[in-house]
Amino acid sequence: MADQSIEPILAKSAASGAPAIAAPVVVAVAKSRRPRRLGHLLEQEHILAGALLAPTLVILTLFIAYPFVLGIWLAVSDKVVGRPGNFVGLQNFWVNLHDTIFLRAFQNTFVYTFIATILKLALGMGAALLLNHHFRFKRIVRAGMLLPWIVPTVLSTLAWQWMFDATFSVFNWVLINVGLISQRILWLGDGTMAMGCLILVNVWRGMPFFAITLLAGLQTVNPDLHEAAEIDGANAWQRFWRVTLPLIKPIMLVVVLFSMIATFGDFQLIYVLTRGGPYSSTHVFGTYAYEIAMRAAKLGQGASISLFLFPFLLMVIVFQLWYIRRSD
Amino acid sequence: MAVRYGSPLKRAVTFYIPLVLMVGTTLFPFYWMVITSIRPDSELYNVKMNPFFTLRPTLKHFQDLFELTMFLQWAWNTLFIAVVSTGISLFCGLLAGYALARLQFRWAPSLGTVIFITYLVPPTLLFIPLGDVVKAFGIGDTPWAVILTYPTFLIPFCTWLLMGYFKTIPREIEDCARIDGASRLQAMVRISFPLAVPGILSAGIFAFTLSWNEFLYALVFLSSPQQKTIPIGVFTELVRGDVFYWGPLMAGALLGSIPVALVYSLFVEHYVTALTGAVKG
Incomplete structure (x- = not known):
């Protein structure tokens, strides 16, 4: 899809390149009499690069690098809201590892991430294969598919919460009226069910991202390869496993890693749907850190919980960088 | 296929x-x-x-939404924040993306890696210390608290996308202009930037939807009702304890989704380019 939008420009600049470029150059020459010490400096590539990168580096230093260092300091301090903190070493981490809610959150984070990612990959691949057919209204269907991904997660999650309502759940209404159940199901009533619902909503929201990016991958697969495999006697299943999959493996891997990081650091979906409940059974790192830091005002303790995201994140990033280098 | x-x-x-x-x-x-x-x-x-x-x-629920909450104010806040933070991020990302794709300097590869890493940092990791930083700057509970922090995830994305885009524009086009007497800066601003407009549009659409939808930073940094964005306002002001006002809640959810869905539907192809480009790099 990237190629689609780029090709016309290249074609245009190739066809009408000369006039398009000539016009600015006239301006350039006309302006060249101004005093231009700064201009001279900016002719040097490394100085120009410094100037161009400065705004980005200032913002990233102030709002990512500095908070990161500050976060490490908070994690080893006993800071609470409204009072300066003292250094307490690894006490916060020790407290975390003896906190049953934290340990549950730890487990939940991994369960949530892995199950949701596997389901999103499987269903997203299925959706991509469907969308790779030719059919009427294909463009509209593809655009509509992405809606769960586009709209604010908080707002769509509220709709799900209403659908899971203890009394007025639409799923219960249907199941009771069809006669499958006689008692209402409490969808968010216990930890396991609630975790299942969280994963369901996460899959609903994230699957389109897989579908659309994998579809872009599928569209790069040369149809001749499929024809050749078919002539050699491969059935549809074999063609998928032996031809398509190896070819789109790189993009698949990147999509999975991106999604894993986002799911691992998720906050809003869980906070809106269950707020970590019932009885703190569905917390993940993100929501529990929020609970401790913002609700209980223990900033140091909360920061130490957030930091547990870091080792996993680091592993994924290192793997991804290694993979990019290797494929370059 | x-x-x-x-x-x-x-x-x-x-x-x-x-x-x-x-x-x-x-x-x-x-x-x-x-x-x-x-x-x-x-x-x-x-x-x-x-x-x-x-x-x-x-239409009672819509009437309640407008009369009992500050929904219009939230809508304005969301739009203002999304437009300004997207603008800042596009500006920074365009310059940085160009520098990393085109200019030869010693730190180019390592800076590219650093920006890629920041792209992957989830807000959950930083929101607690970032709250302190925002307070220290005296911008807590103002739109600037999020306008200046959203770029932390928008700039790396825009840079990454535009860097990829600049690499697809042949260097020779700029070289021609240089030979004809354009300065380094002029070649960049007048030749390369106009050619990157589709890429800028893609990055802009994507950044706009991301900032329209953001939740955690807005929840933590904005507290008074008149400062909230739609996702925060609908979630916090229409749920009182255990009482959910489902009618106005869904009316608000619908109205909060429509603008971003509309922008998206006008630029589906650009959005998809950004989405797939973001992972391909």
């Missing part, structure tokens, strides 16, 4: 039925928002009634 047609029955089972199921599941929650927002309370809270449609549609 061409897929050929089998028998009609086979095609129905392997294609149309899964497709309809998929589209139905995808869109059902949106139908639910719409139907909930127009059903009167007497129907909403009556399990005897069929919940799938209504014979007495009402």
